[in-house]
Amino acid sequence: MNLKNVLVVDDHPIFADAIKQDMLQNTNKVNAVNFKINTAFTCDEAIDIINKSQITEPLDLVILDINLKPSREHNILSGEDLGIKLREYFNNIKIIVLTALNNNHALFNIFKTIKPEGFLIKSDISLENLSSGIKNVLSGQTVYSNSINNLITGQLSNKHVLDDIDRKILHYLSLGYKTKDLPKIINLSLGGIERRKKLLREIFDTPSRDDKALVETAKQKGFI
Template sequence: MTEKLRILMIDDHPMIIEGYQNTLQFTKKDNQELFIDIANNCDEAVAFMDKSVQSEWLYDILFVDISLPPSTDGTMSSGEDLAEYARKILPSTKIIILTMFNEAFRIHNIIKTIDPEGFLIKSDLTSSELASAFQAVLNNPPFYSGTVNSYIRKTITSDIVIDDKNRKILYLLSQGVKTKNLASHLDISLSAIEKRKKQLRDIFDVTDGQDETLLDRARKQGFV
């Protein structure tokens, strides 16, 4: 019996999409027939998703790149926003996230907000991994690439619990944002940030007060 699969691939690099398409067509099972739509930005992706809901021929799988040009109306600024939108209007569609980002904060955020059935870091990706991910997500999700799995293992085996604001502080510091500028990114006062940084130094047992030492310890535990 033929299994007809409808797929939407969202990436702003045509060559990358061509590679994904070729891999899937070449490695699909004999009884699988793939119907692939391609979107190069947020606007095209939303139009395809809305149309699939109207036609009631829903997508089986979405491949979503995180770095995308924002939508013209400004409501969507990345693939994360698109994936959240897909979760609302296409609740049964499986989502595979593809991204160049491999920072712990971004990985944590994507798992928490989207909980994708597939999560692939582009620098880990080979055509055989893409083919494996595709079949695994169809039949037995989730499928996470090596970098994502190692992050999950590190944070599960760590007995440290850090809330989202503190994770964001670590992330912003790792991106080179100065302490005095953190307040504008986090919508809390500078004194609240200083308190949180003290908490983080206590958690990671940093006695020299240096941000670099704090980041180094947080990295080793998989939080940055």
Template sequence: MKKILNLLLIDDHPITIDGYKNILETLHATKEIYDYNTDESYCCETAFKLIENKTYDLVLLDISLPPSKDGMFKSGEDLGQFILKRHPKTKILVITSFNDPILLNNILHFISPKGFLYKGDINVRLLSEAIINVLNGNTYYSTLILNLIQKNLSSRIFLDVMDKQILYQLSKGVKTVDLKKTIPLSQAGIEKRKRILKDTFNTKSLDDSALIRAVIEKGYL
């Protein structure tokens, strides 16, 4: 008897999840996938609760999601890292509308998804192929994603947990001098990281609000 697949669909747009479900129904009807159960989530908060209590065979993961109430999960990228740590055998198919090479490389580096698609390219055939390949243990990246990632390979810029914490606290209005209260770094270490972040996002001579706007625009917050 074939195992019943557990699938989790995460996107902040219900109409997108409905589209995913229609494609899954078609794949099931044509016997390209076997029986399955689906759960769905529209934000980090409910997705975390589902992932914490259940193991999934495949997660379709959007990156731009409403954060959890406690700020622990700020995006789908944080969820992806949590899935990877808690359920390393779960296959992740990232589907994003972001096309910034730095962000895409960050996702690739910290999540290592089995599948990676750009929303602007998605059609029934592409998503069907991706789902089938990923469930069969293959890697499936769309051409545009591969091209965008290639653009940034030489720089290899990644934002680690500390970088993200600094950006998150700044976005909440916390002053730089107060960051050390919640971030385990010296003041000099925080200042150095902030300078590097401003260089990375081309806001070197501007104030912190310009940095945060650039970060949000590129999808990091």
């Protein structure tokens, strides 16, 4: 049987374990695949497994939640940042994003930055659907739930995609940092940060120079 090295990342241990057990008991029978499955419940745990996998066995498949607490030790703010790192580290990896997020702007941003082979909304699927999705992704197909298909169709003209620096600016502003202090922790000049903030205010349609409104809107849209 073909062996696949898998990582399941979700901040709900019971949910992550349910996915693991279903894959071991059901999905491998369908695919004639043996799975070696690790689970991680935080960004830090996921990064540790990812780093070890670079040395030992490359990851073949990651099932990735987005709503994760920021890393304390690494420059990772969410599952979206993890997905971007996974693309950098593993050439042949397949990523299935499995999230409860329901904000179209945030979801479309994830679609553009991670480019997942599978993109599923938790409320749209069951474990049976997930097993089928895993099978299809491993066979080379892309699998999107209905909500994502509708989103992609409706957002094709959207040119605004928030990158790593944008998300860091929003994150540190939400922690109470002043704009003048951001160049000390973000590799960008003060002028560059101000320009980024101006564009973010335009994207989120918030008042000029109102950081609180910008942060609150970013939270509502699922970026923080």
